[in-house]
Amino acid sequence: MSKHDNHREDVVGRANVEDTPELLAYYSELERFKAGALWTVANKIEPWQPKSQSEPVVWRYRELREHVLRSVQLVTPEKAGRRVIYLNNPGRTDVAAAVGWIYGGLQVMNPGEVASAHRHSASAIRFIIEGTGAYTVVDGHKMTLGANDFVLTPNGTWHEHGVEASGSPCIWQDGLDIPFVNAMEANFYEVHPDLRQAVGYQVDDMTKTWGNPGLRPMGEQWTKGYSPMFKYEWAPTYESLLKYAACTEGSPFDGVLMEYVNPVTNGPVMQTLGASMQMLRPGEHARAHRHTGSGLYHVAKGEGYSIIDGKRYDWREHDIFCVPSWSWHEHVNGSDRDDACLFCLSDLPVMRALGLYREQAFVDNGGIQPLV
Amino acid sequence: MSKHDNHREDVVGRANVEDTPELLAYYSELERFKAGALWTVANKIEPWQPKSQSEPVVWRYRELREHVLRSVQLVTPEKAGRRVIYLNNPGRTDVAAAVGWIYGGLQVMNPGEVASAHRHSASAIRFIIEGTGAYTVVDGHKMTLGANDFVLTPNGTWHEHGVEASGSPCIWQDGLDIPFVNAMEANFYEVHPDLRQAVGYQVDDMTKTWGNPGLRPMGEQWTKGYSPMFKYEWAPTYESLLKYAACTEGSPFDGVLMEYVNPVTNGPVMQTLGASMQMLRPGEHARAHRHTGSGLYHVAKGEGYSIIDGKRYDWREHDIFCVPSWSWHEHVNGSDRDDACLFCLSDLPVMRALGLYREQAFVDNGGIQPLV
Amino acid sequence: MSKHDNHREDVVGRANVEDTPELLAYYSELERFKAGALWTVANKIEPWQPKSQSEPVVWRYRELREHVLRSVQLVTPEKAGRRVIYLNNPGRTDVAAAVGWIYGGLQVMNPGEVASAHRHSASAIRFIIEGTGAYTVVDGHKMTLGANDFVLTPNGTWHEHGVEASGSPCIWQDGLDIPFVNAMEANFYEVHPDLRQAVGYQVDDMTKTWGNPGLRPMGEQWTKGYSPMFKYEWAPTYESLLKYAACTEGSPFDGVLMEYVNPVTNGPVMQTLGASMQMLRPGEHARAHRHTGSGLYHVAKGEGYSIIDGKRYDWREHDIFCVPSWSWHEHVNGSDRDDACLFCLSDLPVMRALGLYREQAFVDNGGIQPLV
């Protein structure tokens, strides 16, 4: 491939110019002016459809857990900042992303530990996997956390994670938009001047105040770009899925799917990251579709598999897997008796806010992808 | 007072013209052209502040209940349409309003009865007082109802109320904006062609689908002007008040006050009628304030009194009372051990949507009105 | 008609109860408790469709003009406040409305005069009919005004009208929602402590800043409920109508119709009052329709007639006429050569904000009402 690879296509309306000595000289001349000839790159930069740089991956919890725990032996919190194993998609190692522009990691913390407080322009969720006594402080609001709960630490908020001395070692999944905010050249980072925040409110106040069905606290104002309901708990989520399941047929592609929302706007929990929980009913084999946007799934309950671009990926509780943008995917509950629940962190709020969301159903073969 | 009462005021910037023979002749001449001289009415139509036509009233449930029940003996549902005792504010008998532009009534229905389905431009809530087996069907969605639950029958929706044959006699409070919609010359009424609606969904589906904290059903669309969560139940409301009470100081004027909202917009349940529930904590004596907008209160729990424009009004469970626009009011829990809960139906959504809301704290005497 | 007129209707689903001695006794008993039996008033308060209390009226400028001018001789500005002839709809004299809940008046002011500054919860527009040198100051912003221009003096803004000493006697039409705001028991009135406002900005700054097509002033914030473009001028309005007319077929009911908008929201100029200008092209006979909401029209240009509920009302330049809510109406340009332009002040923003707008086309007779 020459320097002036011109990505020719023999299709009406597409560039198809062959190199000539005169053109090559012209291209060199343009370089002097920090310019180029569009027809040499047009077909490359205007693809017919998206082809993600990310690969589908399953990260198995039973494999990673021991390595996560081992980090406690290997590095101190003081030196490491945080003891985290991050998910490194083979197609995205340049930006340390799990999929697309989303970062994912598994963090461990021992009882009595607390990370230093900081803030950044990247937004995060912390999804608890195991252990007791975990808590997070966000802008002075302390939230307690149990398994399958998650907490928001949005863009610009001071935050610190800890585990009560009375608790047990905790492991959780971090999910952030660090790669995206870096790509947008908009990331700032600050260490809290005191390294610790004072807790200024009743524990769990933001969820008790804002997380009530069909009720808002009169007189309380909230205009920030993210949800005031900092913590979303598993128990009411699962109960909501059961209630909704009782009166919906569900999505052909996603079973019983609910999106976590900012109760003030009914929009996504944060402007750059969305979260959802879906229930695959016993025996459910959802149909395949694809859409723009990247998803990082966490198996909250049950076991089964997903078929992504024609290849099967098995998963069970606390495994993590990803679906790249515009990849065909279908989810299958492996049990005929129990439901399976998938938590998904995605950049769908970005795709929707910018008009870039597009979706397509897999119509052949009854909506089931043939395995390749 | 002459026909040309000119409402004179001796204040700079206000009209203060005395009648003369020449002016009286001029006024008569103007009448021929369906016109008048503004200065004769200016001070009347531009008052310094609102003076409501409504009076504060308490309707005591123990007094009205027997009359409500007696209506069952006196008229048939076929002839009466509905057996309802309406609340007739002495200052608003011309429009049959309980307060301001809000209609209120107490309706009774026996087991096995069902009212004929209809729809109108007026919006309504139905707040259950006593009895079992009550239900309402709204646009094909059936909602079951218990004490202190309420259901919406918004502008333009087909609706019918009934009591299951297995239930007991039910009494509930109706609240509508009939007087307002009539005043706006925008009321339409239709009887359902079949007199009954077919139920097309799972029972209580709208609340199960939309009434989940921090979760929305992905893929479901709702763009109507009213809440899709047709029923609001007492149990989760009371639980929400307790949770919120644990982390708020509350409003000085209203204790722990939550507004029922349309979960899609976080705005009022309907465009013309709002609803709230407030908890007065044991021993709480809230401070006085006044605001534009009319409120029709229903005592959902406990006992106490309110001071309205300097006069005390005692109330206990299931009593109804009203606070006219721009009337000073303060609420007092009569118990030092138990909380008291007030449900309030109001036109605050109208005042807010149109920029007419104004509020003032009573600053003298520590915020407590002297009794007159 | 007895005191207990019960508005009986022999229709399924409607009330149809005949008086009996027992019932009459019951009704009297209910009165003691400030209550009544719904079935005695149900059919009255739930009409099948709106029947406006307002009558169609044309106020002819050539008739009223001399009376307006005569007021200058009869009363001083100091005593009268303002010299205004108000439009008194025969069906709305109780609230001094021109139509529905809208007040209209014709005001005159001589060169060098200025009215004292005040503010109120009612919102107003001032539409200039004749004269030079008119100006209005709104919250310190001075706007100059020529024929067919109008200025907003929204809810809560300090405002004063004047005519420059170098000008000529000016007559304009006032339009306000005074009756509505009074009905909502939300009207407040204040005289400016200095009786005059200081002008704190460049003349006409609000229109120069906000009234630019497809451009907003970067960095300027505006979150109030009304348009920051305080003045709307005739010349760009007429030019806009001509441009739009070149590329639209127009509305069958209204010809080429444009709504004046708040440029920040693309919504109505004020929350309670809307304004529009429509062009009837030469020879245009628009079709009849009816809708909820009241309209007060001012003939800005040309001549013609409107048929309202089957009766013809002729109009020419600067005449004012009204169309009551839910009245059939069609507008006809009387000229085959010139266009005619109608300015309309209405409460459509209220109807729309509250979900009360409804519209119906007249389908018989080719959309033309037979004259009655």
Next chain:
Amino acid sequence: MSKHDNHREDVVGRANVEDTPELLAYYSELERFKAGALWTVANKIEPWQPKSQSEPVVWRYRELREHVLRSVQLVTPEKAGRRVIYLNNPGRTDVAAAVGWIYGGLQVMNPGEVASAHRHSASAIRFIIEGTGAYTVVDGHKMTLGANDFVLTPNGTWHEHGVEASGSPCIWQDGLDIPFVNAMEANFYEVHPDLRQAVGYQVDDMTKTWGNPGLRPMGEQWTKGYSPMFKYEWAPTYESLLKYAACTEGSPFDGVLMEYVNPVTNGPVMQTLGASMQMLRPGEHARAHRHTGSGLYHVAKGEGYSIIDGKRYDWREHDIFCVPSWSWHEHVNGSDRDDACLFCLSDLPVMRALGLYREQAFVDNGGIQPLV
């Protein structure tokens, strides 16, 4: 630099772990599971502040113009698709961007030529530099274009550019978000099945219908994510700047700055690209600031220079220059008699929609950057 460069920083709260044989073995082990240790990359992916990959560049029109025209000799439209010289920022050659994620190019077309119609998920503006007879068709709407006018071809719209046979050779600047939409893995491309669109409306109808100050076409609906005012013309823009300049002090950083807006939302013209025009008054030397987001400037009028990160860049009419994200920049009008106008295409709508906008004033030295 080893493979496991761990970006150590000796700051509390930052990662600072030295490599050990044990750790290096651990890192290798993690790679097997498509994972890594966060502390090795944390300081790299969480920078203290943005450092753009783009460089400031001025592309001088007098230099590029001849090369643009020469492309007409070198390639045919059929083979090249479009004859465009694209701006290739030295820091962004991997994505063919002019700055950040924004593509820019100079396109030429001869009279009678027309490009084949296509559509893509990327959004574009076409800003005319010279020539007569240019037009663009967007979803069947034909817009005529003169110097300093621009037209939108938003995400998903069919579009084609042409020059009337009666016109002259036209050169314009293209600006697109191609690099961004590619990075989001959301770009789709289609050639129009007929290669040409039928024009279905009056010429320039979208601007005539929607581009009117303070007026909207009643009854026309528009809910798409981009402005219905497809064309923005230079003449009314310049007139608007003059009007606004008469009543504002202007921004200390940008002089008289107006943003082109979607008249329906008052928001940006498209969801991913914003446009503004600013006037530097005679002699104006604006103060320096920096903000997130990338800007591609086109000198619409006048001459002067900008200081970007301490280095001076001169510009005159039709030159193009860029300001990378978070770069200090100040603009200076080179004339004491004439104003200078800068058109700017940017991704500020993305930064704002996602909560990533941040801004800082240069406070030292009176807001003037020292030259480096």
